[in-house]
Amino acid sequence: xxxxxxxxxxxxxxxxxxxxxxxxxxxxxxxxxxxxxxxxxxxxxxxxxxxxxxxxxxxxxxxxxxxxxxxxxxxxxxxxxxxxxxxxxxxxxxxxxxxxxxxxxxxxxxxxxxxxxxxxxxxxxxxxxxxxxxxxxxxxxxxxxxxxxxxxxxxxxxxxxxxxxxxxxxx
Amino acid sequence: xxxxxxxxxxxxxxxxxxxxxxxxxxxxxxxxxxxxxxxxxxxxxxxxxxxxxxxxxxxxxxxxxxxxxxxxxxxxxxxxxxxxxxxxxxxxxxxxxxxxxxxxxxxxxxxxxxxxxxxxxxxxxxxxxxxxxxxxxxxxxxxxxxxxxxxxxxxxxxxxxxxxxxxxxxx
Numbered sequence: 488x489x490x491x492x493x494x495x496x497x498x499x500x501x502x503x504x505x506x507x508x509x510x511x512x513x514x515x516x517x518x519x520x521x522x523x524x525x526x527x528x529x530x531x532x533x534x535x536x537x538x539x540x541x542x543x544x545x546x547x548x549x550x551x552x553x554x555x556x557x558x559x560x561x562x563x564x565x566x567x568x569x570x571x572x573x574x575x576x577x578x579x580x581x582x583x584x585x586x587x588x589x590x591x592x593x594x595x596x597x598x599x600x601x602x603x604x605x606x607x608x609x610x611x612x613x614x615x616x617x618x619x620x621x622x623x624x625x626x627x628x629x630x631x632x633x634x635x636x637x638x639x640x641x642x643x644x645x646x647x648x649x650x651x652x653x654x655x656x657x658x
Numbered sequence: 659x660x661x662x663x664x665x666x667x668x669x670x671x672x673x674x675x676x677x678x679x680x681x682x683x684x685x686x687x688x689x690x691x692x693x694x695x696x697x698x699x700x701x702x703x704x705x706x707x708x709x710x711x712x713x714x715x716x717x718x719x720x721x722x723x724x725x726x727x728x729x730x731x732x733x734x735x736x737x738x739x740x741x742x743x744x745x746x747x748x749x750x751x752x753x754x755x756x757x758x759x760x761x762x763x764x765x766x767x768x769x770x771x772x773x774x775x776x777x778x779x780x781x782x783x784x785x786x787x788x789x790x791x792x793x794x795x796x797x798x799x800x801x802x803x804x805x806x807x808x809x810x811x812x813x814x815x816x817x818x819x820x821x822x823x824x825x826x827x828x829x
Contacts, residue, residue, distance in 0.1 A: 507678035
């Protein structure tokens with residue numbers, strides 16, 4: 488099939504703000520149709536989304552065809568002065584992220600900046616990165632829209648929430 | 659030993675501009691003493707440096723103690739209008755990077771921006787990323803000092819140089 492052959496030579500397009508976080512964990516903005524061929528290449532087992540909305544039909548179909556499970560932990564982003572990211576939901580998301588049976592996993596929200604940046608920051612805290620290194624990474628992916636509230640969320644999050652949720656055998 | 663116990667609770671400091679590139683490949687600025695404990699954690703097999711200078715004694719000692727091999731492909735950075743990164747040396751560096759027997763490998767130069775950004779860009783071209791995605795990543799790590807010459811180096815590099823250097827069994 489000449490079309491299929493042709494497709495092999497098309498460049499691959501990772502989603503907006505795509506990066507590796509740690510072996511088995513990726514991050515990005517919302518994956519769109521033009522990113523599906525790339526996502527197939529990295530052989531995901533799960534997609535962990537932080538959006539509140541229903542997941543779009545074309546994405547669900549792509550995931551079903553490629554045996555990728557959807558893990559949805561919908562949260563609102565931090566918005567001064569009235570909306571806070573809910574800690575309990577983010578603790579559940581972090582526990583799912585730490586569970587290696589879900590790897591390789593792609594974390595995403597809409598832009599891959601704020602909610603994704605907060606969850607990655609919690610993962611870094613769990614991995615005992617210094618706060619300076621965590622914030623440098625948070626700002627790299629959220630610039631020029633860094634939120635002080637997000638960095639404070641990462642710093643003040645109660646890691647005690649995680650212990651009862653995580654089975655050490657899965658790490 | 660209470661001191662050793664204490665050290666376990668110190669936060670980990672990744673080197674400046676540290677990130678994962680692809681499974682088995684990391685990038686950063688020059689690793690310093692305060693980053694060694696972090697580097698031990700990621701269990702490197704090699705460090706691929708693009709600096710021209712002799713490698714510092716404390717770094718060599720750390721590498722010997724942890725069985726990490728040094729791969730040095732010293733190149734000058736692109737500097738308008740007279741200095742160009744030499745293609746043949748970068749082709750050798752890319753071939754060493756593609757050889758999985760060297761993984762996990764950390765690529766670095768001084769700041770982890772320009773020479774490292776060029777080598778990562780070549781790796782992305784080899785992985786068939788679109789030029790837009792390659793440049794977005796290059797700029798993310800080199801901002802606010804992006805060089806048009808570096809992005810052009812990535813675009814114009816002759817990938818034909820790589821084929822004779824790479825043994826497909828190692829990929």
